[in-house]
Amino acid sequence: MTDIILQVQNVSIIYRSPRGDVRATNNVSLTLRKGETIALIGESGSGKTTLSLSFIRMLPNSARVTQGTILYTRDGVTRNVLELSDDEIRRFRWSDCAMVFQGAQNAFNPVLKIRNQFADTAAAHGYRDKAWVKKRTLDLFKLVRLDPQRVFDAYPHELSGGMRQRTLLALGVMLDPQVVILDEPTTALDILTQRAIIDVLKAMQQALHFSIIFISHDLALAAEMADRVATMYAGEIVEEGPVDEMFYRPLHPYTLGLIRSIPKLNHEQDHLVSIPGEPPNLITPPSGCKFHPRCQFATEKCRVDPPTLVEYEPGHLAACWHTDKVIEARPAAVVQG
Template sequence: MRDNAPLLRIEGLRTVFRSSVGEIAAVDGVDLDVPRGRTLGIVGESGCGKSMLSLSVMRLVPPPGRVAQGRVLLEGQDLLRLSAGAMRQVRGGKVAMIFQEPMTSLNPVHSVGAQITEAMRAHDKSASGAELRDRAIEALKRVRIPSPESRFDDYPHQLSGGMRQRVMIAMALACRPQLLIADEPTTALDVTVQAQILDLLRELQDETGMSIILITHDLGVIAEMADEVAVMYAGKVVERATAAELFASPQHPYTLGLLGSIPRLDEDRERLLAIEGAVPPPFALPKGCRFHPRCPFAIEACTRAQPALEPVADGHLAACIRAPVEQSAELAA
């Protein structure tokens, strides 16, 4: 394996669900790379397919869904072809995940220490109970939980939202995974705690060298954390670039709309921009470009065929027949 090869490569991933109108795609032909030791941000509105993409990588798609096509290559090994037993060893061992809401992810009838040690025991059956307890307490220390020895025996309801999120991070990192998938890790947390969680993730990444997939709708979090960004809309990636390039020169109208909805200190604007309408459901996708019914730049050609994700600059891809153009000034007007 070459040192410059990505840790994770997603190729043509398509996840579908059976319905009364046939199979509908929640993730539709996604290609992504996650470099070693770097953070890939995935951003988009609710319903764009971000969380389903992460569940597809982990092979946790709930029925009646299934991954219909594509490959998920971790260091060249296709996770979609592993046996169920082999995949259980990958989860938590090589790839770990932080889910959106820790209160629903943690079991309310077991102490947080018991849940962390259970995750460890799944990957190290030879360790004694005392060894697992010591390692779990050390994991709680690493995520800056005060008095970890006493917190080990606490139950989820005894902890604040920020503390529960730290427990989830401790559990996810207990076996030192190579890749951490963080799905909205700061949702429902106040701004101060959110900043603490992001700082913690950054410190742990520097310490362990792990890669991170950060899924969020918050572009402020993306700007602070991500090295590269993929913008998703209606199950597809519509723009991909480094974080610096994306914020400096967005090329897809959807990205422009997302950025235009954020207040900025360097601009004097009476009203923020808003994207009209909503993300279409996967069973009622428009023909042509999926964003064209909401797009201020749409022309008749946009209704005919889906645009491919193509280079518009070095390392910058966009799925728009009008890219690259100076759209931001046109949109602001």
């Protein structure tokens, strides 16, 4: 396929810690196509952020990629991100792959006007044509529904949280990246501000055709924004598929569990079921399938043998020995909740 932009193959990442190695990401593969939005969902500590930091080689010093390749394609040229030189990776970040961090609306330099922060970013990447930078900035402000002139000359403290978040999105796409990574893009924002950000993101993607990888624990946001969803658990992708498949026909007990524990806003009483137990310790993870201590379908096989991702429907993969039992349990999710 020629429209593949990012292909992550068998990536494992460990963190060294005094208590032992933390296997934060284990043998993860993921494919991102042009214009596509993938949601990585999972709990804190499931490896979502670690994985996406590896795409732009921004992992902290204590982390090491122990195996795998991250192939990035632009204009027919494919390169392994993990093998780029320091100079190349500096150019790759922002121009090819931009990341907007969690709570980053507080990341602006408080003593610089917004216009200068945009000019600095452009200059750092070799864009010295001031007129072009200004025009690009103002165009992007219009796209994210900000009053261009007001924001251009404002200091960060003069903008509300939602406006800063939109300014940041504009800054993120200024150099026309193909991939935008968003880490919890709407967490800590109010409901109405969140709605504005979602709408702006959709409009930006339509106008600029970039692909999005976004990390969220918010299933509702994934349902609305994503084309594909990947569920992460204990450092592994345990299920991946088209958004409708994942929500209406989940194959992994953990995805099913998440869906059954989310309250809805419909007009009937919800019947929710909680997932028993707690997320695992990644220094000494459980044997076999890492979800087995919390899984209602677990058998002896699950305790011993780690399952691998298998494609059950076109584009819908799951790593579970007992997908048949999950399928059986689906209607029960509606009936007994």
